[in-house]
Amino acid sequence: MNRTWSYLYNSINTNGFVLFGLIDPDKHYEENGANLALSMEKGEADAILVGGSTGAEGEIISDTIRSIKKKVNIPVIIFPGNAGAVSRYADAIFYLNIKNTTSSYWGSEFPFLMTPLIKKAAIEPIPVVYMLLEPGQTAGWISQACPFPRQKPDLAVIGALSAEYAGAKMIVVDSGSGSRLDTPFELISQISNEIKIPLIYGGGIKTPEQAYTVIQKGASGIQVGTAAEESKDVIDLFKSLREAMKNGYNSRNMKPLDVQAEVRQAI
Ligand code: 1GP
Numbered sequence: 509m510n511r512t513w514s515y516l517y518n519s520i521n522t523n524g525f526v527l528f529g530l531i532d533p534d535k536h537y538e539e540n541g542a543n544l545a546l547s548m549e550k551g552e553a554d555a556i557l558v559g560g561s562t563g564a565e566g567e568i569i570s571d572t573i574r575s576i577k578k579k580v581n582i583p584v585i586i587f588p589g590n591a592g593a594v595s596r597y598a599d600a601i602f603y604l605n606i607k608n609t610t611s612s613y614w615g616s617e618f619p620f621l622m623t624p625l626i627k628k629a630a631i632e633p634i635p636v637v638y639m640l641l642e643p644g645q646t647a648g649w650i651s652q653a654c655p656f657p658r659q660k661p662d663l664a665v666i667g668a669l670s671a672e673y674a675g676a677k678m679i680v681v682d683s684g685s686g687s688r689l690d691t692p693f694e695l696i697s698q699i700s701n702e703i704k705i706p707l708i709y710g711g712g713i714k715t716p717e718q719a720y721t722v723i724q725k726g727a728s729g730i731q732v733g734t735a736a737e738e739s740k741d742v743i744d745l746f747k748s749l750r751e752a753m754k755n756g757y758n759s760r761n762m763k764p765l766d767v768q769a770e771v772r773q774a775i
Pocket of ligand 1: 530647682683684685686687709710711712713731732733734735
């Protein structure tokens with residue numbers, strides 16, 4: 509039942525981090541998405557996330573996941589933009605609790621409506637708290653989030669602690685796809701110092717330097733979509749991100765995952 513989570517958790521424990529490649533089936537449908545996912549796998553991504561805020565539901569996401577599954581061996585996880593993103597062809601789904609939505613639909617009905625679909629699809633739900641950070645981009649607008657302000661990292665720290673206290677297995681802090689703001693290293697550092705569960709950062713990561721510092725500051729992973737879409741050599745891009753993450757992890761003064769024996773019990 510917890511196969512994909514165990515795999516992710518073991519990857520974090522063994523290597524220090526995970527690298528997620530994100531495919532938006534609205535932009536990369538079926539074979540197109542599968543070829544991109546294959547390059548990510550060859551570039552040593554740990555798992556493929558599939559999802560998007562718009563146009564990534566029903567047959568569009570399901571056909572794409574099925575094509576990806578035929579080509580790659582690493583887990584394929586749905587990163588749902590709405591309840592209609594559930595597909596039986598995936599290995600797992602991030603069961604998203606959108607921490608800072610102001611909408612009762614996204615806070616309550618969205619997970620409610622996903623639930624019977626996940627049950628029927630018999631895929632693994634991974635409880636993830638999703639925290640949208642400024643600027644939030646399309647995901648922030650669609651989910652009616654009140655994005656965490658970058659100048660007030662203490663608020664994001666409280667949000668992350670609240671997620672941990674409520675039993676989340678993992679936190680995704682996301683500036684939104686294609687964010688052009690600076691990567692919030694200080695905020696990542698402050699959250700990582702306070703929480704025990706893995707923190708993943710996404711939104712605007714394009715370079716090995718960003719990947720290095722995100723991991724060095726204590727995050728347990730990154731998710732990368734736009735940079736892959738724009739890259740001429742996705743394999744090389746992902747390999748260089750991975751190498752940078754490895755160096756970032758090795759250069760940490762302390763390893764926040766030392767305390768994760770507690771998390772292990774939850775697997
Ligand atoms: C979006 O965090 C992801 O939800 C990835 O962002 O497309 O900017 O890599 P990018």
